[in-house]
Structure formats: C-alpha cells, structure tokens
Amino acid sequence: MIKDTSAQDTAITSKKRRLKPIVVGAAVLIAVALSAHAIITTETVSQSVDKSSLQIATVKRGELVRDIAATGRIVAANAPQVYSPEQGLATLLVRAGDTVEQDQIVAEVKSPELENNLQQEKSEALRLEGEFEQQKLETRRQTLLLNKQLDLAKVELQAAERENRRAHASIEGHLISQIDFEKAEDDLARARLNVAHAEQEVELAKDTLAFALQSAQSALNRQRFVVSELERKISNLAVTASVSGVVGNLLVAPKSVVSVNQPLMTLVDLSAYEAEVNVAESYANNIGIGMDVELTIGARKVIGTLSAISPEVTEREVTTRVRFSQDALSQIRQNQQISARILLENKDDVVKVRRGGFLDAGGFVAYKLDGDVARRIDIETGVTSMREVEILSGLQPGEQIIVSGYQKFQQAPSVLLR
Structure with missing residues (x-):
C-alpha cells in the first residue's frame, strides 16, 4: 500500500521572486536619472524647438565673393529709329515684326x-x-x-x-x-x-x-x-534700314503727313543684345563700370561686364547696361527676364557661413549647436554676399550654427533641440 508521493517531491525556488527586486531597482534608477535630467534641463534650457524646422549651417574657411542681387531684361544693344528726311506724305512699306536687311527701303516720303x-x-x-x-x-x-x-x-x-x-x-x-x-x-x-x-x-x-x-x-x-x-x-525720300533686324514699333500711321525729322519706326538689331539691369538705389555708390556681372539667362549662366550706369534714379532704382558674349547662347529674346549678380569684391581665406535669417537680429548674435542644445553666443560679422556672410569673431571653422530666424527663441540663452 502506497501512503503518498511525498518521497518524490522536490522543493523549487520561484524565479519570479528573484527578478522582482532587480526590476524594481532598475525602475528606481531610471526614475532618478530622468528626474536629474529634468532638473538639469530646467536649470539650463528655457526653450524647446523642433530641430527639423530650423536651418543649420557649418562655418567654413574659403573665398567669399561680395555681390549684389538684381533683376533685369534683355534689350537690343542697337535699336535705332528711322526718321522722316523731309516734310511730306509718308508711305510705310513694312509692318511691325517684319524682317529687314540693311539698306532695304522701308518707307517713302513724297514731297x-x-x-x-x-x-x-x-x-x-x-x-x-x-x-x-x-x-x-x-x-x-x-x-x-x-x-x-x-x-x-x-x-x-x-x-x-x-x-x-x-x-x-x-x-x-x-x-x-x-x-x-x-x-x-x-x-x-x-x-x-x-x-x-x-x-x-x-x-x-x-x-x-x-x-x-x-x-x-x-x-x-x-x-x-x-x-x-x-x-x-x-x-533720301526713299528711307532705308540702317541695320539688319526686325521692325519694332511703327510710330506713324501709313499714308500720313509727317514733318522733318519725325520718327517713323524703330528697328531692332538682333545680332547684338545687352542686359538692362535695375540696381537698388542703396547700392548705387558701390557699383562701377567694368565690374563683372553674372547673368542667369534661362538655364545658362554667363559672365558680362558693366558697361553703363544711368546718372539718374528712377523709382528708387538705378538702370545699368551689361555687355556679354552671345556666342554660346541661342534663342535670346527681346525683353526676356533675367537675374543678375554684380560681383563687387573677392576675399580669400575668410571664415564664412551660409547667409540666413539670423542676420535679421543684427549679425551680433548666433545660436551655436552643442549636441542637442543651441547656445546663444556673441559674434561679429563682416561683408555679406547673396549667399554667404563673413564671420570676423565668435566662431571657428567646423562649428555649426542655426542660420534661420531667431524670433521663436525669444532671446533665450540656450534652446533644446528635440
């Protein structure tokens, strides 16, 4: 007769009881660390900004080209007008847009x-x-x-x-x-x-x-x-074209009575173009004849030379003329819109950074990245171009700063980037 199975039983210690103190200890350590980080963060960081909404650039050393941004249009370098040689009845032999050759008769005046x-x-x-x-x-x-x-x-x-x-x-x-x-x-x-x-x-x-x-x-x-x-x-009553090109604007009606030296029409010489660039009045004293100008015509970039500067200011802008070579260009059109960079100065071996909205703060402060924290520092800037700005002091090559605007930072000494 079998009394019971106690002789076959073996005592087993529960693993759950062994892991419980370890889990509790780890949780306590994590809580302590988070509390410490929260305390540190609370003491040093007063703002928190999404890093993806900011523009960050690296400070570099190299060449800086000081330039001025401007816009303009393509104009004919030679667009003479045709005048009536005498008083009489003018008969126009061409229409606007017609192609003409040099010395071709374009109008007749009967006197x-x-x-x-x-x-x-x-x-x-x-x-x-x-x-x-x-x-x-x-x-x-x-x-x-x-x-x-x-x-x-x-x-x-x-x-x-x-x-x-x-x-x-x-x-x-x-x-x-x-x-x-x-x-x-x-x-x-x-x-x-x-x-x-x-x-x-x-x-x-x-x-x-x-x-x-x-x-x-x-x-x-x-x-x-x-x-x-x-x-x-x-x-001379048979008026001829002075250039080869196209007829621009007709300045009188056909079969009309004209006076001596009255303009009859405008001719456009398509063999030579220039760029008419409008420069802001504030930059008028910085530009001079002979400066290089980078023109963006469609998808092409060409280098031209500043050939003329208007002596007067119109609507707070100064009109300039730029000559450039058209050998490598095709399908240039009259009044085609272009953008331009007037190259004022080249500076070698300068500390520079990409230009951005941070200059709106005056160019005296910047937020330098230190891990996930951006700290406010004092800087000194020099000359600026369309793309870059010279750093005179406060930053070294290789360092990173926030180049976007600082309005959301509210002049905080440091900002957490999340």
Whole structure:
C-alpha cells in the first residue's frame, strides 16, 4: 500500500521572486536619472524647438565673393529709329515684326515742294551755265580787241622809230628844219608811251576778264551744288534700314503727313543684345563700370561686364547696361527676364557661413549647436554676399550654427533641440 508521493517531491525556488527586486531597482534608477535630467534641463534650457524646422549651417574657411542681387531684361544693344528726311506724305512699306536687311527701303516720303524746288534750281543752273559760256566768249572777244590795240601801238612805234632815224639823217644834212626834227622826236616818244599804256591796259583787262569769268564759274558751281543737294534730299525720300533686324514699333500711321525729322519706326538689331539691369538705389555708390556681372539667362549662366550706369534714379532704382558674349547662347529674346549678380569684391581665406535669417537680429548674435542644445553666443560679422556672410569673431571653422530666424527663441540663452 502506497501512503503518498511525498518521497518524490522536490522543493523549487520561484524565479519570479528573484527578478522582482532587480526590476524594481532598475525602475528606481531610471526614475532618478530622468528626474536629474529634468532638473538639469530646467536649470539650463528655457526653450524647446523642433530641430527639423530650423536651418543649420557649418562655418567654413574659403573665398567669399561680395555681390549684389538684381533683376533685369534683355534689350537690343542697337535699336535705332528711322526718321522722316523731309516734310511730306509718308508711305510705310513694312509692318511691325517684319524682317529687314540693311539698306532695304522701308518707307517713302513724297514731297511735291522739294521736287518743285529741284526743277527751279535746275532751270537756274542752266541759265548760269549759259551766262558762263557767254562770259567766256566775251572774254575772248575783249582779249582779241586789246591785243589788236597793242599790236597797232607797236606798229605806230615802229613807224615813229623809222621817221626818227630819217629825221636824224636829214638834220645832219640840213635837209629838214629843226622844227620837223623835234616833231619826229615827239612822235617817237608818243608812240613809245602808247605802247607802254597799251601793254598795261592789256594786262589789266586780262585780270578783269579772268575775274569776271571766275565769278561766273563760281556762281555756276554754287548752283550746281544746290541742285546736287536737292537731288540728294529727293533720293533720301526713299528711307532705308540702317541695320539688319526686325521692325519694332511703327510710330506713324501709313499714308500720313509727317514733318522733318519725325520718327517713323524703330528697328531692332538682333545680332547684338545687352542686359538692362535695375540696381537698388542703396547700392548705387558701390557699383562701377567694368565690374563683372553674372547673368542667369534661362538655364545658362554667363559672365558680362558693366558697361553703363544711368546718372539718374528712377523709382528708387538705378538702370545699368551689361555687355556679354552671345556666342554660346541661342534663342535670346527681346525683353526676356533675367537675374543678375554684380560681383563687387573677392576675399580669400575668410571664415564664412551660409547667409540666413539670423542676420535679421543684427549679425551680433548666433545660436551655436552643442549636441542637442543651441547656445546663444556673441559674434561679429563682416561683408555679406547673396549667399554667404563673413564671420570676423565668435566662431571657428567646423562649428555649426542655426542660420534661420531667431524670433521663436525669444532671446533665450540656450534652446533644446528635440
């Protein structure tokens, strides 16, 4: 007979009782640690901010390019206007947007008054030309007459000399009286005087006739110049394009009466473009001709040169012109919007950080990261660019700061980043 199974039973210690003190101890330690961390955090951190909502940048050392941001548009470097050469009725031979070649006729101006003046001046030129030919004939006639008188005087001189020789021979032979001899002497003297005066009159008459002929020639030449000028003006009534390109704006209506030098249309030279960049008035004293400008045209970036600066301020902006090479560019359009960076200065080996909203606080303070805590420190900033700002003191390369705005920090000495 079996009494019971007590002889087979073995006493077993419960594991649950052994683990319970260990769990309780660990819980106590965790509670103590959390309490200590809460106490420390409460003493040093007054704000808590979500880290994902902040912008953080690393302080670096390198080159800083000081620049100015601006916007602008593409304009034609050469966009001349076409003017009416005379008063008259203008006929436009092209329309806005038409392609034209250099020296192509784009408009015609009809001026009846100018054509009438040309006919009158041509008639006057023909009259003066007739007078000039007549003056040449008169000069020849007068010259011939004077030469005749000179020749006759010379013949009379020869006769007088011959009579004088005969008188000398006769007086020696007592064949003539003294009175006849003296008369022969007087005739010779008179003949010599007549020849001398005739020669002088011929020289004077030649000069007079040459002057009259030259005056007639000058009057004719002047009239020919007048006719030539009127012909040039009439030929200019066919207005030609000064450049190859397209017709911009038509400034008058077709078949309208125009005055002298009145603009007719604008031509746009598509072979050369410039950038017209508007710079804020506050930066006007910092820019100068010859500075490099980085232009963003579509998806391309090109470097140009500042070529002109407007002397006046319009709507708190200064207008500048930038020249750039179009060799590597295509499909540039008039008035295409662009963005620009005017490069003012390059500084090497500077401590810098990415530009951000923290500069709104004046650039005197920053929040530097120390683990999960951002601590407020004093800094000193230098020159700024569109993308970066120079750090003069307070930070070292490799350190990280919050570059976004500090409005939510409420000037706290330290902020917990969660």
